[in-house]
Amino acid sequence: MIDFGYQINTDRQIDYDNNNKDIINYIIKFEPTFKICIACGTCTATCSAGNFTDFNIRKLITLIKRGEYDEVKKDIDKCMLCGKCYLACPRAVNTRNLILTIQKALEKYN
Amino acid sequence: MSKKVVVIGGGIAGMESSAYLTAMGYDVTLLEKENKLGGHLLNWEKLFPTMRLGNEVVKFLNKGIDYEKVKVVLNADISEANKINEKFIIKLTDNKEFEADAVLVTTGYELFDARKKEEYGYGIYDNVITSAELEKLFSSEKELITPSGKTPKKIGIVHCVGSRDEKVGNTYCSKVCCVTAVKQSIEIKEKLPDAEVFCYYMDLRMFGMNFEALYKEAQEKYGVHFIRGRLSEACEDIDGNIIVKVEDTLVGKPLKMTVDLLVLMVGFVTSEGTKKIAEMLNLEFGVNRFLKTRDQHTLTNVSNVPGVFFAGTCTSPKTITNTITDARAAASTIASYLQGYDIEKRTK
Numbered sequence: 001m002i003d004f005g006y007q008i009n010t011d012r013q014i015d016y017d018n019n020n021k022d023i024i025n026y027i028i029k030f031e032p033t034f035k036i037c038i039a040c041g042t043c044t045a046t047c048s049a050g051n052f053t054d055f056n057i058r059k060l061i062t063l064i065k066r067g068e069y070d071e072v073k074k075d076i077d078k079c080m081l082c083g084k085c086y087l088a089c090p091r092a093v094n095t096r097n098l099i100l101t102i103q104k105a106l107e108k109y110n
Numbered sequence: 111m112s113k114k115v116v117v118i119g120g121g122i123a124g125m126e127s128s129a130y131l132t133a134m135g136y137d138v139t140l141l142e143k144e145n146k147l148g149g150h151l152l153n154w155e156k157l158f159p160t161m162r163l164g165n166e167v168v169k170f171l172n173k174g175i176d177y178e179k180v181k182v183v184l185n186a187d188i189s190e191a192n193k194i195n196e197k198f199i200i201k202l203t204d205n206k207e208f209e210a211d212a213v214l215v216t217t218g219y220e221l222f223d224a225r226k227k228e229e230y231g232y233g234i235y236d237n238v239i240t241s242a243e244l245e246k247l248f249s250s251e252k253e254l255i256t257p258s259g260k261t262p263k264k265i266g267i268v269h270c271v272g273s274r275d276e277k278v279g280n281t282y283c284s285k286v287c288c289v290t291a292v293k294q295s296i297e298i299k300e301k302l303p304d305a306e307v308f309c310y311y312m313d314l315r316m317f318g319m320n321f322e323a324l325y326k327e328a329q330e331k332y333g334v335h336f337i338r339g340r341l342s343e344a345c346e347d348i349d350g351n352i353i354v355k356v357e358d359t360l361v362g363k364p365l366k367m368t369v370d371l372l373v374l375m376v377g378f379v380t381s382e383g384t385k386k387i388a389e390m391l392n393l394e395f396g397v398n399r400f401l402k403t404r405d406q407h408t409l410t411n412v413s414n415v416p417g418v419f420f421a422g423t424c425t426s427p428k429t430i431t432n433t434i435t436d437a438r439a440a441a442s443t444i445a446s447y448l449q450g451y452d453i454e455k456r457t458k
Contacts, residue, residue, distance in 0.1 A: 038274075040312040041357030046342035050357075050364050059362055088229070088342045090275040
């Protein structure tokens with residue numbers, strides 16, 4: 001191919017129309033408190049894993065809601081299941097069970 | 111003979127509705143448990159968003175009481191409240207007794223007990239205080255120093271303490287704390303221009319007229335920092351400084367920070383007086399233990415007991431502006447009721 005000295009960047013937009021919603025529906029079915037997160041970040045502030053790795057439960061929840069799974073697949077196993085986030089959450093989202101449910105959903109729909 | 115109304119609670123709502131009802135020709139008795147009228151308003155030096163003195167509003171309300179010659183009973187401790195046929199009998203512990211054709215409940219709110227959010231360290235660490243305590247410090251006109259005696263260089267302000275929090279059983283927004291945080295940030299910066307102020311918030315609910323402008327002023331003129339994240343915990347270091355943990359959700363990273371003073375924006379909870387009167391008069395509570403109005407849109411001053419009405423923060427958190435409006439609405443609702451107008455006619 002002739003090198004014209006420029007390139008076309010890949011699309012980095014969230015493709016909401018085409019993103020797969022099966023995983024979201026599975027998670028809502030088995031851990032319905034997934035829906036009531038207000039993205040305040042209390043979970044991530046108290047997260048032991050988050051202090052040393054890229055793991056960010058608050059961000060992963062929002063990514064899943066938008067149907068973006070690459071980062072979720074990469075990071076979800078960094079959780080140590082200590083459950084501190086569940087204690088701290090002001091909306092009582094069952095974050096610990098949510099992680100387990102996300103892991104199952106990713107396995108099922110991978 | 112003019113009809114009688116007993117108003118229970120001499121805060122903003124009770125004072126304003128008593129003045130209006132008396133002006134309309136009703137025989138009003140205002141009962142107040144403290145030795146002074148004014149309620150919580152007496153504890154706030156300056157008011158958002160205008161920064162006027164709270165005292166000025168107290169004066170305005172007192173003039174209503176004085177000009178209309180409202181009968182006020184201070185240090186009133188109610189022992190019994192009963193509805194007998196269509197009349198109410200209110201008894202005090204000193205055996206005084208009042209008869210009424212209508213009762214207006216204006217028993218207000220209390221501030222959330224911050225000790226219940228143990229992870230923020232109130233009552234454990236010296237340099238964690240509440241918004242009410244900061245306001246008291248402003249009113250005292252003393253120098254702004256931390257409880258451990260130093261001039262603070264960094265001050266953290268935590269929004270939503272006891273509000274929007276299922277873990278303490280309060281799922282509602284207390285409405286006034288966001289703008290109070292902005293107001294107090296500005297006041298701190300006026301007193302200590304070299305200090306840095308950080309607000310940790312989930313959402314900034316600047317719903318009132320001129321609230322957003324105050325927020326912008328805090329950013330533009332005073333350089334107040336806003337960090338979008340809710341504190342997970344606060345702890346004390348060896349020097350008595352407070353270390354906070356919060357996620358900076360807009361960056362996507364956990365953040366730790368040391369402050370010299372941490373101020374907790376405590377929200378509204380139902381007052382003990384409200385609970386007591388509700389029990390005596392069989393009044394219903396709503397989901398958040400505030401008194402339940404007959405309809406959230408159309409009958410906001412009306413209770414489940416005919417002849418008993420509500421005004422002010424006994425039904426929900428309210429600003430001063432909203433409380434005054436609500437008090438006048440209650441006065442007009444009661445006047446209509448006492449003149450025989452069926453206020454619930456349109457709901458049938």
